[in-house]
Amino acid sequence: MPLSKPNITPRQIAFITALLLALPESIFLLWLQHNWQWALLAFTLVFGISYWIIATLLEEFINRKIKLIYKFIHKTKATKKEETYYKYVLPAKTIEQVSQDVEEWANENEKEMQLLRQNEQFRREFLQNLSHEFRTPIFAIQGYVETLLDGAINDAQVNRRYLENASRNIDRLTNLLNDLDQISKLERGELVLARQPFVIQELVKEVFESVGEKAQQQHMQCQIKKDAESPLTVVADKEKIRQVLLNLVENAIKYGKTHGTITASMYRTDGQHVLVEITDDGMGIPEKELSRVFERFYRTEEGRSRDGKGAGLGLAICKHIIEAHGETIHIRSTEQVGTTIGFTLSTK
Ligand SMILES: Nc1ncnc2c1ncn2[C@@H]1O[C@H](COP(=O)(O)OP(=O)(O)OP(=O)(O)O)[C@@H](O)[C@H]1O
Ligand SMILES: [Mg+2]
Known part of the structure; x- marks a missing residue:
């Protein structure tokens, strides 16, 4: 007032x-x-x-x-x-100036309070998500171990399968812990980048090869866009960028359609930057959820039902890595048409 x-x-x-x-x-x-x-x-x-x-x-x-x-x-x-x-x-x-200063101060304080309230909400959601993500694999392991102890261990038909299932859930927990560890390092700004020049097309080919089996299971084809084949050298942390590409391509496989196509394209933009895009022709993301997929633990309803194992940390990690390079990442998507996620890299 x-x-x-x-x-x-x-x-x-x-x-x-x-x-x-x-x-x-x-x-x-x-x-x-x-x-x-x-x-x-x-x-x-x-x-x-x-x-x-x-x-x-x-x-x-x-x-x-x-x-x-x-x-x-x-x-x-x-x-x-x-x-x-x-x-x-x-x-x-004058008294008027002083009262204006006081008003400004009050507004600023209100903003600070809002931020604190938001952080509090964020922390609460984070803990809730975390316990949810841990609960699923732990309950599964508990179930298999108890069944084995109750006698299934002597049943040659199932014992090995149960142990394998338990082991798969342990892997999932380990991956989750690694992701969390990495994300907290990134958020504390502790990531040290080992920048080096490399040809982006070669890295994309390596990533395509490493997911070859998964893609084949879905009868998906991975390709580099026809007019984007001439080698482009970028300067970045190669292993971190490999991780970004891997998550984007794995997402494209998980949320893509069988017999679909995953296309990587690279363009030189302004002489100092290269734009790398991974496009799929899968289920897409509803417009109202687009801005949220980079949040940690955020998963779309349909994404969750398609793949029960993801934690929703992949894109959050990608965004951190790209921003640590001083570059940007963005997403475009249309439901039932497909998704494109692109990021920039420096050539110097
Ligand atoms: N290519 C895509 N097509 C459709 N939806 C996508 C695509 N990529 C991401 N999404 C949606 O965004 C969500 C967040 O993606 P993100 O990679 O962060 O997590 P995730 O793949 O579910 O789990 P994680 O990567 O931690 O294993 C996904 O759960 C999915 O709902
Ligand atoms: Mg992912």
């Missing part, structure tokens, strides 16, 4: 009070002595002196209170610089 009603100034108060003191006193003198010169002199003296005293005291008083407010706002013991500020700059501020 703006506090901008016209205020009476300390000088006006001093003026009125001095006038109230001087006027009756000089009229009384005039009535007593019938000498208008004496009366005028008395008026001038009383008015002048009381105006000066009242104005000075009042301003002193107000400024002392204002200083207190500013000290409170800045939450500091006054430094040398601030002392100078209080002494010379502050008295020049």
Whole structure:
């Protein structure tokens, strides 16, 4: 609420009070002595002196209170610089300016509070997601181990399969822990990049080879776009970029369609950057969820039902890695048509 009603100034108060003191006193003198010169002199003296005293005291008083407010706002013991500020700059501020400063301060505090509240909500969601992600594989392991202990261990038909299933869930837990470890390192800014020049097409081919079997199971074809085959050298942390590409291609397989195609394309943009895009023709992502897929643990409803094993950390890690390079990552998608995720890399 703006506090901008016209205020009476300390000088006006001093003026009125001095006038109230001087006027009756000089009229009384005039009535007593019938000498208008004496009366005028008395008026001038009383008015002048009381105006000066009242104005000075009042301003002193107000400024002392204002200083207190500013000290409170800045939450500091006054430094040398601030002392100078209080002494010379502050008295020049009008009450209106001070109230504006206080308002700005209040707004800023409100913003800070909102951020704290949001962080609190974020922390709560994070813990909830975390326990959810851990619960599923742990319950599965518990189930297999208990069944084995209850006698299935002697059943040659199932014992090995149960152990393999338990082991797969242990792998899932280990991957989850590795992802979490990495994400917290990235968020603390502890990632040290080992930049080196390499040809991006070669790295993409290596990634395609490493997922070859998974792609074949879905009868998917991985290819580099026809006009993007001439080698482009980029300078980046090759292993980290491999991880980004791997997650993007694995996503394209998981959320793509059988007999679909995954296409990698690379373009030189402005002479200093290369744009790398991974495109699939799969289920796509609803528009309202697009901006959220880079959040940690975020998974779309349909994504979750398609693949029960993901944790929703892959894209969050990709974004961190690309941003640690000082580059950007973005996504375009249309439901039932497909998804393209692109990121830039530097050529120098
Ligand atoms: N190519 C894609 N097509 C459709 N949806 C996608 C695609 N890539 C990502 N998504 C959606 O975004 C979500 C987040 O992706 P992300 O890679 O972060 O997690 P994930 O693949 O589910 O799990 P993780 O990578 O941790 O194993 C996915 O769960 C899915 O809903
Ligand atoms: Mg993923």
